[in-house]
Each structure stands twice: as C-alpha cells, then as structure tokens.
Amino acid sequence: MTTITKVALGKNGPLVSKLGLGCMRMSPVWGGVARDESESIATIHAALDSGINFLNTGDFYGSGHNELLVGKAIKGRRDDAFISVKFGAIFYGSQWLGLDLRPIAIKNFINYSLVRLGIDTIDLYQPCRLDNSVPIEDVVGTIADLIKEGKVRHLGVSEITADQLRKAHSVHPVTALEIGYSLADRQIESDLLPTAKELGIGVVAFANTAEGLLTGDMKAPLPADAYQNHFSRFQGENLIKNLEKVEVLKQMAKDKGYTPTQLAIAWVNAQGDHILPLVSMNRKSRLEENMQAMGVTFTADEMNTLNTHFSPGAILGGTYLHR
C-alpha cells in the first residue's frame, strides 16, 4: 500500500498528511440518505491506518451526522487524527438558509461539535465562509479566544478573498485556507494562492475532481436527479464541450497507466508542498486509488499540456465555487 507523507500545514504548522480525507459526502448534506455507516467508518479507519490523519468535517454536514460519524470512527484513536471542522452554515434540513458568524453563535457551535466528535479540542476550526454581517475581527477574535481556552488548536478559513485572508491573518495567524482548486477551477491562482504562499498559510484544496467532471465517468446529459444540474457548467452545450476537454486528461491517464481522477489529484498535489489535496472518499475501494495519485509525477511536457489545455476559464460555465 502507498504511504502518505506528512507535511507542515503552513509555516511551522502542525504535521498533517499531504492527502486529506473529505468526509462530507458520507452524510446527506443536500438531502438524500447517508452512505453506509460501516463502509464510511471502515474507510476512515483504513485512511488512518495508511497515515492519512487529516479528516475534514463540518457541523452542518448532515446536521451533525458527519461529526457523530467521525467521532465514532476516531474513538480510541484520537492521536492518529487531525480534525478539521467548519462551522457557520445554517441549514433547515437540506436547505441552505445563510450564515451565522456571531461570536455568541460560534461559542454555541463549538460546544456541540466537541460533544458530537467526543473530543476536548478541535485541531483546525474554521468559518465555512465570511460575510459582512459580522466583522472579521470578531469572528477571528472569537476563535483566538477558543484557542486560548484550549478548545481549538489552529485557526483556519475557507472560501474567502485575498483581502479577507490578509485581514484575518492580521488578527490571528491563519494556519490553513480551505478552497476549491482543480484543473477546471484555477481562478485562485491570480491572487489568493500567491497571498497564502506569501503569508505562509497552508492550502487545503478541495473539489479536485470538479464535482466529478474530471473523473472521466461523467456523461451528458446528467441524470435528472444529479445535484450538478444546478450549475451551468453541467448544463446543455457547456457540459458537452467540457466533457470534450476532459478527453485530453483521459488520454493522458491511459498513456501513463493511471485514472483521470488520479491525474486530477496529482496535478493539484504538484502545485506546491504547501498545497494539500482534500478528496471525498466514501468507500475503501477509492482510498488506494487516490493514495497512489500522490506518487504520480508529470514531465515538463505533460504539465505544459495540462496547463495549456485547462487554462483558467477553459472549462465553460460556473459552479458554486464561482460566486
């Protein structure tokens, strides 16, 4: 089995696995049913056994279901896991209602998270977004207080702008930025990535497969009940043209003896030592395939082909990442 190396998350940050396990899709976030619990827990255990310690959850993933699941999985092996939690999203069932980032709300959220996870301290705690309703100083200041109290180890942020990142970092050192990044979504390369690098902030990059577009498994049109239908990238002509683009990735994967998903993860991994791919895996069978991606290397020509073919904006239409 491939072993996963550990890297510092941000400048002088905690040691975490270079590949993170995204647990979100083990729970019904946007409706539907939870994945098979025993398979989900077996996947988390297999990840921990392989040296993947970075586990990502959110208090709103399945209204607490995801944290309860992760809590069950890490019971008795807390020291093997680095727990990253997002908060702030308010859902009614599977309906997104907005954000609540008030200090009073954050203090309430963390109590519930700690109980559901069955732990005393969250390793990385982060607002899932920021808005203008609460000053950044108050949001970050509240997490800084939780760090002083020992309920949190490190401050993270997610889905923010370069200016917001600078501001947050000036209030309290930010250890990690969680952000969508893939061959299909490279808009952060212009300012957010360079800012994170300059400030010594680790980048936890999710949606490496671009909602499944880069897996090579997608076919147009998508089934009527596919959630991706909400986004213009996956609709009509856009999807047809985008899938044609993916053919180059499929061919390169075939030539190199890998799967398109492996190359999509490997491309993100190759963007820097401070960039950590965070990948959703709900079944043990995905784990070994995605771990092998961390060993894939590209020649300069291959990298050039991918960067040119998937230049920023080459994939048509948006997703929730393009707000």
Ligand SMILES: NC(=O)c1ccc[n+]([C@@H]2O[C@H](COP(=O)([O-])OP(=O)(O)OC[C@H]3O[C@@H](n4cnc5c(N)ncnc54)[C@H](OP(=O)(O)O)[C@@H]3O)[C@@H](O)[C@H]2O)c1
């Ligand atoms: N901060 C934020 O705003 C935010 C937003 C979204 C997600 N996240 C976090 O980031 C993690 C990853 O994000 P994501 O789920 O959107 O993106 P992702 O990792 O690209 O996963 C998307 C889909 O790719 C599929 N996949 C994974 N490995 C595969 C393989 N080897 N072959 C074929 N398909 C494969 C999975 O399908 P199956 O379901 O079929 O296994 C999954 O549903 C989440 O779990 C969550 O923890 C954060």
